[in-house]
Amino acid sequence: MQWQNLFPLIDNALSSEENGVKSSLLLVGDPKQAIYRWRGGKAEQFILLSKNESPFSNKDKNTTNLTSNYRSYDQVIDFNNIFFKFLSGKFQNTDYIDLYENSHQNKTNKDGGYVCISFIDTNNIIHENIIEDGENEEENGDKNTLYLKKTIQTVEKIIKQGFQYKDVALLVRKKQHGVLLANYLTENKIPILSSETLLIQNATEVKLILNVLKYINNKADNEAKMHLLYYVGRYIEQFTPVHDLIAQNLNITEEELEQSLEKMGVYIRFNACRKKSLYEVVELIVEGFIKEKANNSYVQYFLDLVLERHIKAQASIADFIDYWDRIGYQKSIPSPEGNNAIKIMTIHKSKGLEFPVVIYPFATGSFSSKGKEKIWIPLENKEVNFSKALVDSKKDITIYSEKAKETYLLKKEEEILDTINVLYVALTRAVEQLYVISEMQLKKDDEPNSNFLSSYFIEFLQIHKRFDKNVFQYEFGIPEKKSPTDEILKGLDEIKVVQHKMNSSAIKIAQREALMWGSMQSEAIAFGNTLHEIMSNIKTSDDVTFATQIALEKGLISPSQKSTIESKIIAIVTHANLKMHFMKDAKIYNETRILDTNKKSYIPDRVSIVNNKAFLLDYKTGIPRETHKTQLLQYELLLQKMGYYVQEKSLVYLGEDLKIITL
Secondary structure (H helix, E strand, O other), X not given: OOHHHHHHHHHHHHHOEEOOXXXXXXXXXXXHHOOOHHHOOOHHHHHHHHOOOOOOXXXXXXXXXXXXXXXXXXXXXXXXXXXXXXXXXXOOOHHHHHHHXXXXXXXXXXXXXXXXXXXXXXXXXXXXXXXXOOOOHHHHHHHHHHHHHHHHHHHHHHHHOOOOHHHEEEEEOOHHHHHHHHHHHHHOOOOEEOOOOOEHHHOHHHHHHHHHHHHHHOOOOHHXXXXXXXXXXXXXXXXXXXHHHHHHHOOOOHHHHHHHHHHOOOOOOHHHHOOOOHHHHHHHHHHHHOHHHOOOHHHHHHHHHHHHHHHHHOOOHHHHHHHHHHOHHHOEOOOOOOOOOEEEEEHHHHOOOOEEEEEEOOOOOEOOOOOOOEXXXXXXXXXXXXXXXXXXXXXXXXXXXXXXXXXXXHHHHHHHHHHHHHHHHHHOOEEEEEEEEEEOOEOOOOOEOOOEOHHHHHHHHHHOOOOOOOOOEEEEEOOOOOOOOOOOOOOOOOOOOOOOOOOOOOOOOOOOHHHOOOOOHHHHHHHHHHHHHHHOOOOOHHHHHHHHHHXXXXXXXXXXXXXXXXXXXXXXXXXHHHHHHHOOOOEEEEOOOEEOOOOOEEOOOEEEEEOOEEEXXXXXXXXXXXXXXXXXXXXXXXXXXXXXXXXXXXXXEOOOOOEEEEO
């Protein structure tokens, strides 16, 4: 609910009485945890409430500050008290200064706790080829690897103290960092849980598979081809610069591309892929490009998704790409709760939660990365017909006018508050131990680069006379577990990934369990459902052999059942009471959607049209019901509205015994 819309509700509540007792209202909040300004939230609203000001008509209020921390151990509380009091000096706004200068929390006799600030060692990374936004992609890849390795080392250190994986939470500012961590931990056989960082669309390997599929679907898709080549240059070919590799291969023929990829260790034949099923194509892509990452959890779940679409919808490559763009991109790896696994989540998602141990990797980031943001500034030129202008949020604004300068500086103060608030939420989630992994970003004079978040940690250490540019780890407290140990949860049995791709003709997947087991009532219904699906591919008796062969290839039926199914279908298409429905000169519409004037959808199983006469056929399973007849009559009305005369309409009950009802 919007803040302004809350006012009348609160005023109404406060103005009422019950039995002579005036109503009251309790509002609870912490401006230091207001981290949703980008959604319209404002820390300033609660800051004003905590002062003498009140936006409500009833000005009587009592403010109580909750000063005790019942969550964390002593050392974690001490560190955060000192650190955030130090950060209060980053503000010019007196309200913001007061907010953090007086953020001290009292301890509650939980002795122990541990805080560790560490920096990745980037001395061996070659710093060159800086691109426009100040970042080099390959250099960032190397830094990411250092962050991931340091995170693994930290996890191992924590587990050795007696903590379990389920005690640990990894907090990240960006979801892409969560994806990197999820992949890396999975590859190192460390169990993970995450509700938001496991979107499979974020995985580099999944992006590759999709781009190769797009290229196979349309060889003229140069964008997909470029992304394919980028992956090869970035992750496979070690000797040719990425941009050179793309330039050399983007405009060559497909045959030349295959030969070029083969020289780089990637074997794939695109034209052969176009003749195979969707699932087989994806298997070939994995085999050719990312065989060593086939057990990647994102790749495995993507394969599951492809198989599901292949089975349910017999999807082609084009169908799957369309499905992905509409729905599939939202899919994420399912992670069952209750497992002994590390949690990965964004800082925003962690708000209000607590964890025995918190690791905050990738604790850096540029303060100048918001250069494309806009800001409204007041205009003082009376010749212009509007009072404000939307401009880029740059320091140049300060020379426009005093009001523009004031607006810009207020905006920068808000940005600093938002940054520190996010940091506050991250560092106060820990109960017993807190680990911050940052980067030592120094200027040429060895002073911290104030454009980066890491400068906060470096300056803090400098003030306390502890910083040394050759020391990469700083500890507060003793790294030992003080809390009681919970019962260790039994781990799940690991199912190893089969990386050898089997010949497609060597195995068939049975998709109808009733065809494998007995023939009780429910199994008979499933048997009928299988017949129903096969009948959707039959227009005349000439199609019976072809349709059953397709069903065999899809795994709908087994080879031993093929002749039985064929006999059953022939009995239907040649039945004396159904001969009008299977005339060879009729126009056949199998499972074709009809929309009525209200845009409601209807799908009759079979409509045969001959000389403006319609013959309606619907397949059913189980016992006959009145609703089945009602449905068929509804189809008849629709066809009549379309100008057809329905000459015959029949219900066919599919099962071990065939039953026909003609209305």
